[in-house]
Amino acid sequence: MDQLDEIKSKVDIVQLISEYLPLQKAGRNFKSTCPFHSEKTPSFVVSPERQIWKCFGCGQGGDVFHFLMEYERMDFGEALRVLAKRTGVVLKTYQSTGNEAKKEKLYQINHLAAEFFHYLLLNHPSGKPALDYIFQRGVTKDSLNFFKIGYSPNLWDGLQKYLVGKKGFLPKDLEEAGLIIPGAKNGYYDRFRHRLMFPLIDHRGNICGFAGRVIPTVEEKTEVNEIKKEARLPSPTVQAVGGQAKYVNTPETVIYHKSDLLYPLNLTKEEIKKMNQAIVVEGELDAISTFQIGVKNVVAIKGSALTESQVKLLKRFTENLILALDADMAGDSAARRGIEIADKEGLNIRVVELEKYKDPDEAAQKDPKFFKEKLKKAIPFYEFLISSAFKRYSGGMPEDKRKIGEEIVPVLSRIENEIIKNHYVRMLADRLRVSEDSILGQIRKVAAGMTIPRSTTLAVKSIQSRREVLEIYLLALYFQGGKIDQMSAEEQILFKTPAHQRIIELLLKHLLNNQGKYVSESFFASLPPELREIFNSFYLVDLGDKVKEDWLLKEIAKGEIELKTLQIKEELESLSELIKEQEETNQTGSDKYREAQERFKQLSQSLASIQEEKEI
DSSP states (O other), rough: OOOOHHHHHEEEEHHHHHHHHHHHHHTTTTEEETTTTTOOSOOEEETTTTTTTETTOOOOOOHHHHHHHSSSSHHHHHHHHHHHHHHHHOSSSSSOOOHHHHHHHHHHHHHHHHHHHHHHHHHOOGGGGHHHHHTTTOOOHHHHHHHTTTEOSSSHHHHHHIIIIIIIOOHHHHHHTTTOOOOOOGOOESSSOOOOOOEEEEETSSSEEEEEEEEEOOOHHHHHHHHHHHTTTTTTHHHHHHHESEEEEEEOSSOOTTTTTOOOOOHHHHHHHHHHHHHEESSSSHHHHHTTTOSSEEOOOOSSSOOOOHHHHHTTOOEEEEEEEGGGGGGOOOHHHHEEEEEEETOOEOOOOOOOSSSHHHHHHHHHHHHHHHHHEEEEEHHHHHHHHHOOOOSOHHHHHHHHHHHHHHHHHHHOHHHHHHHHHHHHHHTTTTOOHHHHHHHHHHHHHOOOOOOSSSSOOOOOOOOHHHHHHHHHHHHHHGGGGOOOOOHHTTTOOOHHHHHHEEEEEEEEHTTTTOOOHHHHSSSHHHHHHHHHHHHHOTTTTOOHHHHHHHHHHHHHHHHHHHHHHHHHHHHHHHHHHHHTTTTTTSSHHHHHHHHHHHHEEEEEEEEHHHOO
């Protein structure tokens, strides 16, 4: 047994997948809705006997490695290391190559960069202004260590001197990690200079990138405060300090995708599962300040818009979200689209209204008790949208009613659950003092004008003949029910699909070589590659919850009768065409014609007998 087989033998695929999906028992197998395409009826099947999974909707399937690769977007090497660690297998020979090796190098570079930045913030004189500033923001030393916050030096090549000069990496490697930028004369300069550095870590603990926040001087802080005061603008509007961008983030790289990451989910996911709830905020400092007051089931997104990837990631840990975002999100179409994605995924979404505070960071720092109370009193998102619209428009004048309707009706029209949709239709109608029919009429108009987007994950289903379906079902009964020894020579003749005939032929050889004993794994290993998926499909057929000895024998008997009936009908059809051809060419006196007539008569009698047996 090689290490790959050893790992697979030690992983319970049902236990592994149940950590990601709610599996339900379905006979000998387990089922769930597929995580790889949208569906309402479960078509994702897991076979504990074969240690495989398959979705009969989109066609994806495989073993534990394939599941992690698809679900976690891992390369094979990453999945191998995760499962090796899970099972306690020490890998000896595996060497990563290509894209996988590149990812490993970038993770290593980011890890060393994070250590470098963290050391400078806490232990080097150059980091003192940044340390003083972050302490003024209310972040504790414990949090600096827990979240590995750092400081990038005010140098054009400070990081390069460490990673290239001391650690031996190439400038090209640092460029691929998004840490340096090409400059003049084939040179490079550091992307992050004189900034607080927040490592952006995925839920598996890999440092994918960084968010660098500018550190304002005393003069710049005063200037920004005056700008805010004079313009009466909320904090997020002021995005630059002293001519610099407030935040500089790692660009999209092989390992960093802004739309996938939730900060700091690697540290808060267990608390989210425990509380069965995630508090969603907008930035790193919002998350840290919230965490510091004991609200540890928190994650931060970049901006106010949840992405589909983030929603699917959160759904692994909870079905309940509380949004503590910018108050302007009610008018933000991107934010609303994100909420609609979460709604379609079946998540329960509530919203916190912070009222006198501009963001969770300020609320948590200045009034933790108030913030916690607001979290408890979070209101459903669609109720928040309606209330927000009425705050901006009084709703009394016809023009106000029109504006409110134009803002809210399109959102309500996209709610898939009809009960929830009707609840908010009634609420909106009551507040506008109009009839529910008028709201429903506008919803129908909006829906009529919508174009249904073509799914990017269309189901890939092959068209199977009735014979193929019957043969697969009967073979599933034999293999899943452990009744292979009951397959007689007469019954083997019933199978006409070439792949099934070949599997049965190889099965007989396997039984002969093993003194009549059937071993699933060794038989699978003996099959040619083109037959393995077909063989696995026998174990993924849903036989329901009644797989007992008497039921199994009855189903096998019924399946055999159905195949015999089909075989007779196929031969009758062929004979009918032959007889017709003979009659059209005036060959009714030939032996061939008489034999065909006699065979047709015999088969007709056999079919009648079978039909009588089925009726009894």
